[in-house]
Amino acid sequence: MKLSIRPDAVLVQAVIAGALSFAHLHDLAQAAGQTGWKAWAYPVSVDLLLAAAWRRLRAQRSRLAWCWFVVALVASLGANIATAGFLDMNHPPALLRLGVAGWPALAFLGGTLLAHQHTDHTPEPSSVPAPEPRPVVAVDRPETPEAVSEIPEPGPAPALPKAAASVPPALIDHARKVATDHRARTGADIDAATLRARLGLPEDLALAIVAQLA
Template sequence: MRAQLRRLDPILIQAVIAAALSFAHIHDIAEAAGQGGWKAWAYPVSVDLLMIAAWRRMRSDIPAQRKGAWFWFGLALAASLAANIGTAGVLDLTNLPTPLRVIVGGWPAVAFLGGTLLFHSRKTHAEPEPDEAPDDEPQAPADEPPAPPADEEIEPPANEPEKPVLVSYADAADALGVAPETIRGAANGPKARLTKYSGLTPNTVRVDLNEARRVIRRPAGV
């Protein structure tokens, strides 16, 4: 039990005490103004509810709601503050002045107007619901081409030209198992069968290893 008492927030306790005192003071003013029985208890309820509703609108993200809520919050706070001061010996509760009796009598209509405006301001600024529900099927982006039908055959891409593998005469001879003179003779002369490529230096010549395989190792009689 003591552990639970330690967990109570002092600010919450102070707020409950202040609310109870304010509640009793408004009741006393209403009762002194001729509102006896349950009606005297209904006055502090209406004041506190109007203040709470206005405070909730003041925390809204919509500027129009906050602007109107400040007025009703200030009005409820002024009514509570006036009741607290009036019961502190400032007023004779046995003989309240007529203007104060008029204010107490007209408070229910004012509280009803404020609560109605605060409630409908939430409905007016609520986000509109969409007219039509979004389609469940995902749509393809506009820049992507449509997929071909399933019954159509997709043509394979054209074969890209084979990139040459450039090697020296000696490297080509080692790879093919022939003498370097054979590679040199196939790449030079009036009947050259191999294409020569320039190397890194002017005196360096390269040949395509794939082309050498096709030319040097071709079947006899071809």
């Protein structure tokens, strides 16, 4: 079996861009006073932080991942711009030396936060289909005259108790004052139970007075 290797323009472009960015970061770190292996460790640190933030963004769109992705991208772009002749590489400014010296701690913090960030795993829906509900078959039952005749007819509504003729007029007047006071406080007519509790009357007498006050 023969393996055919086809050049991919996108892959070649990515390799070239990565190599150039790597070299610019190395030159910037070396100009800021980092010599030897330390100058080569800076571009590795920037590229690893950029890759880690991008991987976290693909897994979860969080503000933390976006923040560290922008930080690593600014560091990479800043090195590319700085080495293009905008800065004197023989006499770099103090701010550039400060940024290069503080980058290891910043990159360590970003990598630690990205590594310990929790990823929300959404449970996948079950592939087993839910059972379909069984159709309910309605059975028509003929109505027979016997079944209709068994339904009881509604009886007459209970009549309200009539006011007894033996209720003294003075008691009626006093009950009317109590009912007026109750309506002014509550906004509703007084019932027999409330009137019975207020005046201490028997139940039949309270019903008769309420019927006469209505």
